[in-house]
Amino acid sequence: MIRVGMGYDVHQLVSGRDLWMGGIKIEHTMGLLGHSDADVLIHAICDAILGAANMRDIGFHFPDTSSETEGMDSKIILRKTIELIATKGYRLVNIDATICAQRPKMNPHIPAMQQCMADVIGTDPDNISIKATTTERLGFTGREEGISAYAVALIEK
Numbered sequence: 001m002i003r004v005g006m007g008y009d010v011h012q013l014v015s016g017r018d019l020w021m022g023g024i025k026i027e028h029t030m031g032l033l034g035h036s037d038a039d040v041l042i043h044a045i046c047d048a049i050l051g052a053a054n055m056r057d058i059g060f061h062f063p064d065t066s067s068e069t070e071g072m073d074s075k076i077i078l079r080k081t082i083e084l085i086a087t088k089g090y091r092l093v094n095i096d097a098t099i100c101a102q103r104p105k106m107n108p109h110i111p112a113m114q115q116c117m118a119d120v121i122g123t124d125p126d127n128i129s130i131k132a133t134t135t136e137r138l139g140f141t142g143r144e145e146g147i148s149a150y151a152v153a154l155i156e157k
């Protein structure tokens, strides 16, 4: 059986925080604000994977009110998400995701993100597609107030 899920997440850009994206730290003048490391791409991907398995969302499994998730590396959330769907007999087939960010350029970092998340998931980097777009200076992403990410995941058992 194959099932599909989608995920979406937004985090605010602020100064004084590191910018984590797809499991790697990217040099930038600002970073994303959140209870965890605020890796918006991993969060959207986890919601897509959980949605495909009909297993709620990351806020349900990893509450932002918990001291355990404070400052948490989102790669841990990704690994636990894969473990969660495995309890229902599912494994990831592939992911397709889009980051909406006016800056910085994501393209140079995409191979490293693919390799990093593939290592965490235990899959081939070819199963993890990541794309990026500006929003042509429009909206909150265009004004560099935040970064959003969309993801679609296919799972099978």
Ligand SMILES: Nc1ccn([C@@H]2O[C@H](COP(=O)(O)O)[C@@H](O)[C@H]2O)c(=O)n1
Pocket: 100, 101, 102, 103, 104, 105, 106, 107, 108, 132, 133, 134, 135, 136
């Ligand atoms: N943060 C970003 C945004 C975009 N890219 C790459 O640039 C291309 C053109 O962006 P548009 O918003 O004008 O479509 C886009 O297709 C990406 O390849 C990027 O690397 N980082």
Ligand SMILES: C[C@@]1(CO)OP(=O)(O)OP(=O)(O)OC[C@H]1O
Pocket: 009, 010, 033, 034, 035, 036, 037, 038, 039, 043, 058, 059, 060, 062, 063, 064, 065, 069, 070, 071, 072
């Ligand atoms: C990841 C969690 C948990 O630390 O917190 P945030 O980093 O704030 O991220 P968000 O995408 O808002 O929601 C999920 C949260 O429960």
